[in-house]
Amino acid sequence: MFFASRLSILCAVAMTVSPVFASTIKIGEVGSMSGSEATFGLSTHEGISLAVKEQNAKGGIKGKKIELINLDNQGKPEEAAVATTKLVTQDKVMAILGEVASSRSMAMAPIAQQNKVPMISPSSTNPKVTEIGNYIFRVCFIDPFQGKVMAKFAAEQLKAKRVAILRDVKSDYSVGLSNFFTEAFKQSGGEIVVDQSYSSGEVDFNSQLTSIRAKKPDAIFIPGYYTEVGLIAKQARKLGIKAPLLGGDGWDSTKLFEIGGKSLNNSYFSNHYSQEDQAPSVQNFIKSYKSEYNKVPDGLAAMGYDAAKVLFAAMEKTKSLASTEIRDAIAQTKDFPAVTGNITIDAKRNASKPAVVLEVKDGKFLYKSTVNP
Amino acid sequence: MGLSNKIENTKSYAGLMSLRWWLLAIAGAWALDYVLPSMLSPYIFQILVLAGINVILSVSLNLVNGFTGQFSMGHAGFMAVGGYLSAFLTTSLVEHRPDLMIDPATGELLGTAVIFYFGSLILGGVAATLVGYIVGLPSLRLRGDYLAIVTLGFGEIIRVILLNTDAVGGARGLSGIKQFTNFGWVFTFVVITVFCVWRVVHSAHGRVLQSIREDEIAATAMGVNTTQGKVRAFAMGAFFAGVAGGLFAHYLTTLNPGTFDFNRSFEVIIMVVLGGMGSISGSVVAAIVLTVLKEALRPLQQYTGVDLRMVIYALVLIIMMLARPKGIFGTKEIGDLFRGRKKVKGDLT
Numbered sequence: 001m002f003f004a005s006r007l008s009i010l011c012a013v014a015m016t017v018s019p020v021f022a023s024t025i026k027i028g029e030v031g032s033m034s035g036s037e038a039t040f041g042l043s044t045h046e047g048i049s050l051a052v053k054e055q056n057a058k059g060g061i062k063g064k065k066i067e068l069i070n071l072d073n074q075g076k077p078e079e080a081a082v083a084t085t086k087l088v089t090q091d092k093v094m095a096i097l098g099e100v101a102s103s104r105s106m107a108m109a110p111i112a113q114q115n116k117v118p119m120i121s122p123s124s125t126n127p128k129v130t131e132i133g134n135y136i137f138r139v140c141f142i143d144p145f146q147g148k149v150m151a152k153f154a155a156e157q158l159k160a161k162r163v164a165i166l167r168d169v170k171s172d173y174s175v176g177l178s179n180f181f182t183e184a185f186k187q188s189g190g191e192i193v194v195d196q197s198y199s200s201g202e203v204d205f206n207s208q209l210t211s212i213r214a215k216k217p218d219a220i221f222i223p224g225y226y227t228e229v230g231l232i233a234k235q236a237r238k239l240g241i242k243a244p245l246l247g248g249d250g251w252d253s254t255k256l257f258e259i260g261g262k263s264l265n266n267s268y269f270s271n272h273y274s275q276e277d278q279a280p281s282v283q284n285f286i287k288s289y290k291s292e293y294n295k296v297p298d299g300l301a302a303m304g305y306d307a308a309k310v311l312f313a314a315m316e317k318t319k320s321l322a323s324t325e326i327r328d329a330i331a332q333t334k335d336f337p338a339v340t341g342n343i344t345i346d347a348k349r350n351a352s353k354p355a356v357v358l359e360v361k362d363g364k365f366l367y368k369s370t371v372n373p
Numbered sequence: 374m375g376l377s378n379k380i381e382n383t384k385s386y387a388g389l390m391s392l393r394w395w396l397l398a399i400a401g402a403w404a405l406d407y408v409l410p411s412m413l414s415p416y417i418f419q420i421l422v423l424a425g426i427n428v429i430l431s432v433s434l435n436l437v438n439g440f441t442g443q444f445s446m447g448h449a450g451f452m453a454v455g456g457y458l459s460a461f462l463t464t465s466l467v468e469h470r471p472d473l474m475i476d477p478a479t480g481e482l483l484g485t486a487v488i489f490y491f492g493s494l495i496l497g498g499v500a501a502t503l504v505g506y507i508v509g510l511p512s513l514r515l516r517g518d519y520l521a522i523v524t525l526g527f528g529e530i531i532r533v534i535l536l537n538t539d540a541v542g543g544a545r546g547l548s549g550i551k552q553f554t555n556f557g558w559v560f561t562f563v564v565i566t567v568f569c570v571w572r573v574v575h576s577a578h579g580r581v582l583q584s585i586r587e588d589e590i591a592a593t594a595m596g597v598n599t600t601q602g603k604v605r606a607f608a609m610g611a612f613f614a615g616v617a618g619g620l621f622a623h624y625l626t627t628l629n630p631g632t633f634d635f636n637r638s639f640e641v642i643i644m645v646v647l648g649g650m651g652s653i654s655g656s657v658v659a660a661i662v663l664t665v666l667k668e669a670l671r672p673l674q675q676y677t678g679v680d681l682r683m684v685i686y687a688l689v690l691i692i693m694m695l696a697r698p699k700g701i702f703g704t705k706e707i708g709d710l711f712r713g714r715k716k717v718k719g720d721l722t
Contacts, residue, residue, distance in 0.1 A: 034683065072674055074683075077629055078621075082419055082668065089415045106548050106627040128548055170536055172545035199533075 024067040025060065025321070027052070027311070028087030030098035030108060035075030039253065040100040040300050044122055045070055047304030048097055050292055051312065061315050069093060077107035084108040088115045094315070095119065095326060097307050100300060102126030102172060109136045118327045120311055122303040123249075123272075126172060130349040135323075137330050137349045139307045139338070140272060141373070143173065146248050147180025149270045149355045149371045150221065154246060155188040157357075157369065158268075160218035162193045164243075166208055166232065168224040169197045177223035177248050193217050198232075200225060205232050209239050219243050225250040230259025237263040244268060252299040257363045267360040272299045272340040274356045274367040285339045299340070306338040310345075395568045402560030409556065418556065422624060424664040425559035426617050429566045431644035431656040433613035436570050438642065439650035439704075440579065441606040442586030443513065447524030448614050449637035450531040451501040453630070455615020457541050459497030460550045460622035463490055467551060474551075482551060490553040494562075494619040501615025502608045504531075509607035514600050516589065528635055535630040546629035547622075554624035562620060566613045571653055573609065582606050586651070647693055649700030654707035659700070 029048055031041035052068045060066055069091050071083035080099055087093045088111060096112055096119040099105045105124040112119035113133030121129060121138040125146065130136045154160040163185060168174035182192050193215040196208040209232070212220060220236070220243055222229055229251055236245070247269035256264065275286060275296060285305060289297040297305075313336060314329035315321060333345040341353040354372045358365040410418060430448060437445045466489055467474045474486045512523035541547050573579050581602045584592040589599055622628050644663055648655030666689070670682040693701075702710070 069675065071671065072682075077627065077632055078423065078625055081625055082416075082423065083671075085419045086416045086668075086671070103546050103627070103629040103631065106546065107625055110552070110626050126545065128545075170544055172543070175544050199536075 024065045025315070026067050026069060026091055026093040027308075028084075028091060028093035028096040028098075029068055029070040030073055030080050030083045030087065030096065030104075031070065032075040032100065032104070033070070033072035035073075037075050037101060039255075040123075041072075041075075043298050043300040044098075044100055044304035046289070046293055047122075047297065047301035047306075048308045050289055050301075051305045051308035053292070054288065055308075055312050061312060062321070066312070073099070073104060075101075075104075077104050080104040081107040081111060084111045088112065088117050093117065094321060094323065095311050097122065097304070097311065099124060102129055105129045106132070109133065112136065116323050116327075118311070118323060118330055120307045120330065122307040123300055125249075126176065127350075134331075134349070135327055137310075137345060137351075139310055139340070139343055139351045140303055141353060141355055142350055143176035144180045145373060146270050146355060147177045147182075147223075148184040149357065150177075150223075150246050150248065150268075151181050151184035151188060151190070152371060153268065153270070153357050153369070154185060154219050154221070155190055158219055158244060160190065160244075162191050162215070162217050163246075164193055164212045164215060164217035164220045165195045166205070166212065166220060166222045166224075167195070167197050168200050168228065170199045170201070171225070171250075173248075173250060174223045174225075178221065181221055181223070198224075198228065200228055202228065203231060205235050206239070209236050209241065212236075213239055213241050217243055219246055221246045223248040223250065226253040226256040227259060230256050230261075230264070233260040233263040233267065242266075249299055251360075252365075254296075254298070256360070262362070264360045265362065268357055268368060269360070270355045270371075271358050271365075272355070273302050274358055275365065276367040277356070279337075281337050282339050302339045306340050306343065309338060310336055310343060395564055398564045399561050402564065403557040405560070406555055406557035420665060420668050422554070422556055422559050424661045425556070425563050426621050426624070427641070427644060427660040427664050428563050428657050429559075429613055429617040429620070430641045431648065431660040432563075432566050432570050432653055433610040433617070434641050435645045435648070435650070435653060435656040436573065436582075436606050437610040438645050439652070439656070440574055440586060441582040441603055442650075443603055443607065444518070444521040445524045445607065445610070446521050446635065446638050446642065447508070447528040447531075448610070448641045449633040449635065450524070450528035451505055451611040451614035452618035452621065452637065453528075453531050453535060453633035454504050454618065455494075455497035455501040456618025456622040456628055456633070457497075457535060457547065458500045458615075459490075459493035459619030460547050460628055461541055462493040462496060463553070463623070464547065464550055467549075482553075486551075487553065490551075490623065494616050494623075497619040498612040498615040501618070502612040505608045505611025506604060509604045509611075510600075513603040513607060525635060525638075528633070528638055532630045532633055535633075541628075544630065546627055548627040550622055550626045550628065552623060552626050554620045559620055559624075562613075562616055566616075567653060567657065569609070569613075573606075574653070578602070578605065583651075643690060647690065647700055649702035649704060651704035652700065652702035652706055655700055655702030655705075658702070658707070 031045050032038055033041045052066050056065050073080040073083050096117055100123050102124040105121045106129060109132040113135050118135050123140045124138055125140055125143045127142050130138055154163055165178050167178040194212055196212060198205055222232055222245055229247060233245055245267040249271050251269040252271050310333055314326055317329040318325035331345055336343045343351045343353050346352045352373050354370050356370050357368045359368045434448050437443050476483050508527050512520050536544050581597050584597055585599050585602050592599055644659045645656055648659030670685055673681055
């Protein structure tokens, strides 16, 4: 008798948990909340949480509140895979948001694809991620585009003819960007005078910079992450290199100034959005983010926010919240007014949207120009 | 004539008898592979597979660190060699000879493709063995901490080489690996690993290894070729680490050099130390417990919002080392505890 009553309780619990009877819509997030890239994971998480909070304040989706389940992967691909399996099979989430790094998105995507759960990566820029299957999307531009943007900027706005590259061989992101920059810059008639490399974690770049100085380039392209870029800028200026420094969205952190300081003046990098953009979508986002977290959002927070917004908009368009319907709705996203520009999802499930070029000046990122795809 | 024949027969029969349980265990692994998916959620299943891979790693490292008493910190390096080579082999086969691997009609993998997968696993293991031999030969002549430093350096060298090798994707990592590894494969190799290490440890070679652990000078005085013994154990440990790497690669379907940094080696060392240096069952238990513990603590993160997993993980280790510095089992095996008798075999202290 006791056993039977317990069984019925179990059944009742199981029923409330199963998605059909659920009163909430479960969304999974996998991010690096600890480990060496924790700041990226935290920023993205804050952006996503803000979007969830706003959506719930509006009454959720189809009258159901959204429940965000955030799992940590410690910056490891296999942990990301385990976390994704848990979200998909245990928590029965309707969609997954994540990951920042392409290496971890690649470990997650096959699982999402296999279980037919739509997955939107906020900022994995490696082209291969969305090639894994038709349930995998992203809301950021991909490495080729960012490389092209900076090549175009260097050739047209800076009138550079001879550019040096300093790439981080440890990061696929940096290597990819360097390759696409080289390709685009050569097409526009420029010349890569020297291609040097370093490994993230290094602190002394004098030997690379000395050989770059010898070639007297018009600009130096450093598509790395902020920690090394700050140090490189400092050491470059110390060596008397005055050429402008160029980079990608890996520069986007207030830590950049803490490390690099004034040495970063006369530097430019491509990014997803500019805080100076007066568009209402951007200003509203910055305002609510500031009131929520008491700080200025960085690019990754904006991307996380956008990924969640694109997903919610797609979910609202569906009839029954079936995974195939959500998938189709995300694929049909067109000119969605997001913080990081109007997002259109193309046939390869990548976001086609403009990039902005920012100038670094006295501890501030100033808006320089917008480059359309 | 007749008598010697009879002895010969019983001998081979006895050999089979002792193999019987191991073969049964492999059959059991495949049976479970067939039955379990309908009973367990894929999440738990995945944890079991990863636990199995960790068991292979920790048992093979125990042969070096536990039984031979050498402190190797390069297990992740051997895993990377095996993993990358076997994944590279199968992905190139799929690319260049798709007729051997993929059914053109359905686009699915052919049944016979498993042969190439098995071959690539073994080749990965052999490559790791060769690398282990090359690294081990000069460095195992050294004693004490030197080996630890050499193997630590070796692991990093492998990782940096992989980062700079474009053929295996460099920093982008190797992706698009077919998922061959399943529960059955992993536990087949778990059984093979435990079997091989068990038999080696309980053979004359095992006595040699343990004599090296207990007192290298005394062992040399007894006529033991210590360098040879150490290199053998080291190469054998490397082989299974390489196989584990191959299993891992074909399970996750994507490899990244960052996965094989020294933290991975430390994780395996922790399993060996926690289970007991010189206890095979200890390594098995510790590998499973630590893999499961990490996942079991996950709900805690979900409810508190802070990732306390590593804090608790570390606490468990500290308490363990304070309360039981020899590890869970010390040098005993799980069977010794149940029988309640003292371990005599091979205990040279």
